Amino acid sequence: MSVLTKIRRQKVHLLLLVPFFLYVIVLKYVPMYGSLLAFREFSFRTPFGGKWIGLDYFQAFFQSPDFSLVMRNTLVISSLNLIASTVAAIVFAILICEVRNGVYKKVIQTVSYLPHFISWVVVAGMAMTIFSIDELAPVNSVLLHLHLIDQPINFLGEADHFWPFVTGLNVWKNVGWNSIIYIAAIASIDKQMYESAMMDGAGKLRQITSITLPAILPTIILLFTFGVGYILNAGLDQQLFLQNPMNMKHSEVLDTYVLKYGLQQAAYSYGAAVGLFKSVVGILLILLCNYACRRFLKMGIF
Numbered sequence: 139m140s141v142l143t144k145i146r147r148q149k150v151h152l153l154l155l156v157p158f159f160l161y162v163i164v165l166k167y168v169p170m171y172g173s174l175l176a177f178r179e180f181s182f183r184t185p186f187g188g189k190w191i192g193l194d195y196f197q198a199f200f201q202s203p204d205f206s207l208v209m210r211n212t213l214v215i216s217s218l219n220l221i222a223s224t225v226a227a228i229v230f231a232i233l234i235c236e237v238r239n240g241v242y243k244k245v246i247q248t249v250s251y252l253p254h255f256i257s258w259v260v261v262a263g264m265a266m267t268i269f270s271i272d273e274l275a276p277v278n279s280v281l282l283h284l285h286l287i288d289q290p291i292n293f294l295g296e297a298d299h300f301w302p303f304v305t306g307l308n309v310w311k312n313v314g315w316n317s318i319i320y321i322a323a324i325a326s327i328d329k330q331m332y333e334s335a336m337m338d339g340a341g342k343l344r345q346i347t348s349i350t351l352p353a354i355l356p357t358i359i360l361l362f363t364f365g366v367g368y369i370l371n372a373g374l375d376q377q378l379f380l381q382n383p384m385n386m387k388h389s390e391v392l393d394t395y396v397l398k399y400g401l402q403q404a405a406y407s408y409g410a411a412v413g414l415f416k417s418v419v420g421i422l423l424i425l426l427c428n429y430a431c432r433r434f435l436k437m438g439i440f
Contacts (some may be wrong), residue, residue, distance in 0.1 A: 176411035179210050188407075195411035204395065212391040215372040218305040221363045226313045228358065231320035232346060247321075250314025262379035265307055271294040297388040304376055304389075319361065321356040359431050367424035370416040392416060398406060 145152065176195055179188040201207060232248070237243040253261070268276050271292040278290040293299045327350065335345050374393035381389040392412060400409015432438040 143236055153394035164241045172410060173414050173417075175407050176414045178403075178407060180407040191407075196415065198408065199412055199415065204390070206386065207390055207396045210386055211375070212370055212372045213299060215304060215377075215391060216369045218301060219308045219372070220362070221315055222305050222309050222370065223312060224358070224365065226309045226364060228320055228351075228354075230313050231317040231324055232350060234317065234321055234326045236342070247314065250317070252314075256311070258375035258379055260423035261307060261311060262376065265303075265380065266294060271295065292384075294382060295384040297385045300380070300385040300388040304380060305311050307376065307380075308373070319357060320354060323357040324350060327353045355435075356437055359435065359437060363424060363427045363431065363439050366427040367420045369423055370419055 144342045177190060177192060179191050234243060234247060237246065269278075271278065271290045273279060273282060273290050277293075278287075281287045282290065291299065293303050331349050331353075332345055335349060340348065370392055372391040372393060374397065377389050377391050377394050378389070378397070381394065396409045396412050398403050400412065428438040428440060
């Protein structure tokens with residue numbers, strides 16, 4: 139069968155792919171031309187045709203006094219989010235798959251998905267109200283009533299609390315959504331394997347460690363590898379809305395740094411250089427993580 143014959147037979151399916159290709163080309167590949175701005179001196183008269191300056195903006199970023207602080211916060215927050223979100227999604231998926239009541243299972247799944255669709259503006263407003271330093275705020279009120287603390291905790295005002303605070307919010311917001319793929323992977327496992335394990339006397343914990351986790355390990359590696367590639371994307375919205383002068387030392391990340399210096403101060407070439415740096419590091423991390431997975435776990439995404 140010739141290629142043209144296959145195309146004619148699958149023309150409906152190919153037409154369905156057109157919006158996807160347009161999306162990728164227009165929003166992913168076309169903006170890559172803007173990466174040239176990282177090597178040029180920006181001018182409003184010639185936005186992409188200014189003077190070539192090479193790696194000057196990259197050098198300026200690496201020598202900036204904010205570089206170490208911003209990189210530390212970005213790596214710590216992203217790493218905590220990646221590890222906590224992955225573990226929480228796997229545990230949640232396993233627990234959901236153990237629920238036998240179909241109606242209760244669907245209700246729990248639906249409720250767990252809802253926070254993903256809530257804007258970070260709303261989530262930040264809720265968090266600032268619930269975790270306020272006021273003694274009447276829900277969290278501090280409960281902790282004081284249980285005599286776990288002697289005075290209210292300023293969750294957003296004390297820098298040391300910001301990392302676990304924003305990590306907890308990320309896990310709460312995305313645990314249901316992130317668990318969808320794991321639930322699908324667990325549902326595809328042959329049920330006869332569990333029946334055989336039960337006949338051999340294996341309990342639930344042993345079934346999970348010996349059957350469930352090894353079966354979904356390729357899925358875990360795939361999603362974790364992609365997550366490592368986004369390790370420098372600590373998030374803009376949550377940091378920006380929860381950031382204040384008191385927690386700035388722990389909340390300033392690359393995305394907020396680019397917004398403040400690259401856009402608000404019209405340093406577009408500088409911001410493009412930082413953005414290109416993030417992309418290059420992300421690609422290198424994906425390759426490194428995939429190599430490590432293939433070397434030690436004998437499996438990878440390519």
